[in-house]
Amino acid sequence: MFLAPVSSYRSIHFNQQENKKAFEEHFAEQLKIYDQVSVITLVELIGKERVIGNAYLDHILDYNSNKITYITFDFHEYCRGMKFENVSILTDCIKDIIKDMRYCWVDSKGIICDQKGAFRINCVDCLDRTNVVQTAIARVVMETQCRKLGLLPPDETLPRSCRIAFQQIWANNGDAISQQYAGTAALKVSHCHMISFVAASNSPLI
Numbered sequence: 001m002f003l004a005p006v007s008s009y010r011s012i013h014f015n016q017q018e019n020k021k022a023f024e025e026h027f028a029e030q031l032k033i034y035d036q037v038s039v040i041t042l043v044e045l046i047g048k049e050r051v052i053g054n055a056y057l058d059h060i061l062d063y064n065s066n067k068i069t070y071i072t073f074d075f076h077e078y079c080r081g082m083k084f085e086n087v088s089i090l091t092d093c094i095k096d097i098i099k100d101m102r103y104c105w106v107d108s109k110g111i112i113c114d115q116k117g118a119f120r121i122n123c124v125d126c127l128d129r130t131n132v133v134q135t136a137i138a139r140v141v142m143e144t145q146c147r148k149l150g151l152l153p154p155d156e157t158l159p160r161s162c163r164i165a166f167q168q169i170w171a172n173n174g175d176a177i178s179q180q181y182a183g184t185a186a187l188k189v190s191h192c193h194m195i196s197f198v199a200a201s202n203s204p205l206i
Contacts, residue, residue, distance in 0.1 A: 012055055023059040036117030037068050038097050042075040042129045049124060075129045087136045098140055131174035139166060
Protein backbone atom coordinates (compact mmCIF):
# COMPACT_ATOMS: atom_id res chain seq x y z
CA MET A 1 0.00 0.00 0.00
CA PHE A 2 1.19 3.49 -0.81
CA LEU A 3 0.23 6.17 1.70
CA ALA A 4 -0.21 9.84 1.04
CA PRO A 5 2.41 11.86 2.98
CA VAL A 6 -0.05 13.58 5.28
CA SER A 7 -0.35 13.34 9.04
CA SER A 8 -4.02 12.31 8.94
CA TYR A 9 -3.42 9.25 6.72
CA ARG A 10 -6.74 10.00 5.06
CA SER A 11 -5.86 8.74 1.59
CA ILE A 12 -4.13 5.68 0.20
CA HIS A 13 -2.49 6.14 -3.17
CA PHE A 14 -3.39 4.05 -6.22
CA ASN A 15 -6.66 2.25 -6.69
CA GLN A 16 -7.89 -0.87 -4.95
CA GLN A 17 -6.86 -3.22 -7.74
CA GLU A 18 -3.29 -1.90 -7.89
CA ASN A 19 -2.91 -2.28 -4.13
CA LYS A 20 -4.48 -5.73 -4.26
CA LYS A 21 -2.06 -6.84 -6.95
CA ALA A 22 0.96 -5.57 -4.98
CA PHE A 23 -0.35 -7.22 -1.80
CA GLU A 24 -0.94 -10.58 -3.47
CA GLU A 25 2.46 -10.61 -5.18
CA HIS A 26 4.19 -9.76 -1.91
CA PHE A 27 2.47 -12.47 0.12
CA ALA A 28 2.81 -15.05 -2.63
CA GLU A 29 6.56 -14.45 -2.46
CA GLN A 30 6.61 -14.64 1.35
CA LEU A 31 4.58 -17.86 1.45
CA LYS A 32 6.80 -19.42 -1.18
CA ILE A 33 9.80 -18.78 1.08
CA TYR A 34 8.31 -19.40 4.52
CA ASP A 35 5.14 -21.47 3.89
CA GLN A 36 3.40 -19.93 6.93
CA VAL A 37 3.28 -16.21 7.75
CA SER A 38 2.01 -14.69 10.99
CA VAL A 39 1.08 -11.06 10.42
CA ILE A 40 1.26 -8.76 13.44
CA THR A 41 -0.03 -5.23 12.97
CA LEU A 42 0.78 -2.68 15.68
CA VAL A 43 -1.20 0.32 14.41
CA GLU A 44 -3.82 2.04 16.52
CA LEU A 45 -7.28 0.51 16.20
CA ILE A 46 -8.94 3.91 16.48
CA GLY A 47 -7.97 7.40 15.38
CA LYS A 48 -5.89 8.44 12.40
CA GLU A 49 -4.10 5.10 11.96
CA ARG A 50 -7.32 3.14 11.68
CA VAL A 51 -7.59 3.67 7.92
CA ILE A 52 -4.26 1.90 7.40
CA GLY A 53 -5.15 -1.00 9.67
CA ASN A 54 -8.56 -1.44 8.05
CA ALA A 55 -7.10 -1.42 4.55
CA TYR A 56 -4.53 -4.02 5.56
CA LEU A 57 -7.20 -6.24 7.13
CA ASP A 58 -9.39 -5.94 4.02
CA HIS A 59 -6.54 -7.24 1.88
CA ILE A 60 -5.87 -10.09 4.33
CA LEU A 61 -9.53 -11.15 4.27
CA ASP A 62 -9.73 -10.86 0.50
CA TYR A 63 -6.57 -12.94 0.07
CA ASN A 64 -8.20 -15.61 2.26
CA SER A 65 -5.22 -17.87 2.85
CA ASN A 66 -5.13 -20.47 5.62
CA LYS A 67 -1.37 -20.01 5.66
CA ILE A 68 -1.66 -16.47 7.04
CA THR A 69 -2.42 -15.74 10.69
CA TYR A 70 -3.53 -12.16 11.38
CA ILE A 71 -2.84 -10.65 14.81
CA THR A 72 -3.58 -7.12 16.02
CA PHE A 73 -1.77 -5.47 18.92
CA ASP A 74 -2.47 -1.77 19.43
CA PHE A 75 1.01 -0.93 20.68
CA HIS A 76 0.21 2.61 21.80
CA GLU A 77 -2.81 1.42 23.76
CA TYR A 78 -1.08 -1.47 25.53
CA CYS A 79 2.24 0.30 26.10
CA ARG A 80 0.91 3.75 26.92
CA GLY A 81 3.19 5.69 29.25
CA MET A 82 6.29 3.87 27.99
CA LYS A 83 5.21 0.61 29.64
CA PHE A 84 7.13 -1.50 27.14
CA GLU A 85 7.04 -4.48 29.47
CA ASN A 86 3.43 -4.89 28.30
CA VAL A 87 4.75 -6.31 25.04
CA SER A 88 4.82 -9.52 27.08
CA ILE A 89 1.02 -9.60 26.68
CA LEU A 90 1.59 -10.14 22.98
CA THR A 91 4.44 -12.64 23.31
CA ASP A 92 2.43 -14.65 25.83
CA CYS A 93 -0.51 -14.79 23.42
CA ILE A 94 1.63 -15.98 20.50
CA LYS A 95 3.92 -18.34 22.42
CA ASP A 96 2.39 -21.40 20.73
CA ILE A 97 2.87 -19.82 17.30
CA ILE A 98 6.52 -19.10 18.14
CA LYS A 99 6.99 -22.68 19.32
CA ASP A 100 5.35 -24.20 16.22
CA MET A 101 7.32 -21.92 13.91
CA ARG A 102 10.58 -23.29 15.31
CA TYR A 103 13.97 -22.04 14.05
CA CYS A 104 16.87 -23.17 11.90
CA TRP A 105 19.43 -25.37 13.69
CA VAL A 106 22.20 -27.01 11.71
CA ASP A 107 25.24 -28.90 12.98
CA SER A 108 28.07 -30.80 11.29
CA LYS A 109 25.75 -33.73 10.60
CA GLY A 110 23.01 -31.70 8.96
CA ILE A 111 19.68 -30.08 9.81
CA ILE A 112 18.41 -30.68 13.34
CA CYS A 113 15.52 -28.22 13.28
CA ASP A 114 13.92 -26.39 10.37
CA GLN A 115 12.09 -23.07 10.62
CA LYS A 116 8.45 -23.42 9.54
CA GLY A 117 7.31 -19.85 9.14
CA ALA A 118 7.97 -16.16 9.74
CA PHE A 119 6.49 -13.15 11.47
CA ARG A 120 5.64 -10.14 9.32
CA ILE A 121 5.40 -7.21 11.73
CA ASN A 122 4.44 -3.66 10.88
CA CYS A 123 3.32 -0.36 12.35
CA VAL A 124 3.01 2.84 10.29
CA ASP A 125 6.65 3.36 9.29
CA CYS A 126 7.86 -0.10 10.40
CA LEU A 127 10.59 1.41 12.57
CA ASP A 128 10.18 2.03 16.30
CA ARG A 129 7.18 -0.08 17.33
CA THR A 130 8.06 -2.80 14.87
CA ASN A 131 11.63 -3.02 16.12
CA VAL A 132 10.55 -3.25 19.77
CA VAL A 133 8.19 -6.16 19.05
CA GLN A 134 10.71 -7.91 16.82
CA THR A 135 13.21 -7.61 19.66
CA ALA A 136 10.79 -9.19 22.14
CA ILE A 137 10.01 -12.13 19.84
CA ALA A 138 13.67 -12.61 18.98
CA ARG A 139 14.50 -12.76 22.67
CA VAL A 140 11.91 -15.50 23.25
CA VAL A 141 13.44 -17.53 20.42
CA MET A 142 16.99 -16.87 21.62
CA GLU A 143 16.16 -18.08 25.12
CA THR A 144 14.60 -21.23 23.65
CA GLN A 145 17.75 -21.85 21.61
CA CYS A 146 19.98 -21.33 24.66
CA ARG A 147 17.94 -23.85 26.64
CA LYS A 148 18.18 -26.40 23.85
CA LEU A 149 21.95 -25.96 23.83
CA GLY A 150 22.13 -26.37 27.59
CA LEU A 151 23.33 -22.80 28.10
CA LEU A 152 20.27 -21.72 30.07
CA PRO A 153 18.30 -23.63 32.74
CA PRO A 154 14.65 -24.40 31.81
CA ASP A 155 13.06 -21.83 34.13
CA GLU A 156 15.57 -18.99 33.80
CA THR A 157 15.81 -16.02 31.44
CA LEU A 158 18.93 -14.47 29.96
CA PRO A 159 21.42 -12.98 32.45
CA ARG A 160 21.27 -9.20 32.73
CA SER A 161 24.55 -8.67 30.84
CA CYS A 162 23.26 -10.77 27.95
CA ARG A 163 19.94 -8.90 27.94
CA ILE A 164 21.68 -5.54 27.70
CA ALA A 165 23.96 -6.71 24.88
CA PHE A 166 21.00 -8.26 23.07
CA GLN A 167 18.93 -5.06 23.34
CA GLN A 168 21.85 -2.96 22.09
CA ILE A 169 22.25 -5.18 19.05
CA TRP A 170 18.58 -4.71 18.21
CA ALA A 171 18.77 -0.95 18.85
CA ASN A 172 21.66 -0.83 16.37
CA ASN A 173 19.57 -2.89 13.98
CA GLY A 174 16.80 -0.30 14.26
CA ASP A 175 19.30 2.45 13.45
CA ALA A 176 20.56 0.56 10.40
CA ILE A 177 17.04 0.04 9.08
CA SER A 178 16.22 3.70 9.69
CA GLN A 179 19.33 4.73 7.73
CA GLN A 180 18.17 2.69 4.75
CA TYR A 181 14.54 3.72 5.05
CA ALA A 182 14.74 7.38 6.08
CA GLY A 183 18.38 8.34 5.53
CA THR A 184 19.02 9.03 9.22
CA ALA A 185 19.57 7.06 12.40
CA ALA A 186 16.60 6.44 14.64
CA LEU A 187 15.29 9.55 16.34
CA LYS A 188 16.56 10.41 19.81
CA VAL A 189 13.19 9.48 21.25
CA SER A 190 13.58 6.04 19.72
CA HIS A 191 16.81 5.56 21.62
CA CYS A 192 15.00 6.54 24.81
CA HIS A 193 12.34 3.97 24.02
CA MET A 194 14.90 1.25 23.53
CA ILE A 195 16.71 2.19 26.75
CA SER A 196 13.41 1.98 28.61
CA PHE A 197 12.76 -1.38 27.01
CA VAL A 198 16.16 -2.58 28.25
CA ALA A 199 15.19 -1.59 31.77
CA ALA A 200 11.81 -3.27 31.38
CA SER A 201 13.54 -6.43 30.23
CA ASN A 202 14.79 -6.95 33.77
CA SER A 203 11.21 -7.88 34.57
CA PRO A 204 10.35 -11.59 34.31
CA LEU A 205 7.25 -10.65 32.29
CA ILE A 206 9.16 -10.40 29.01
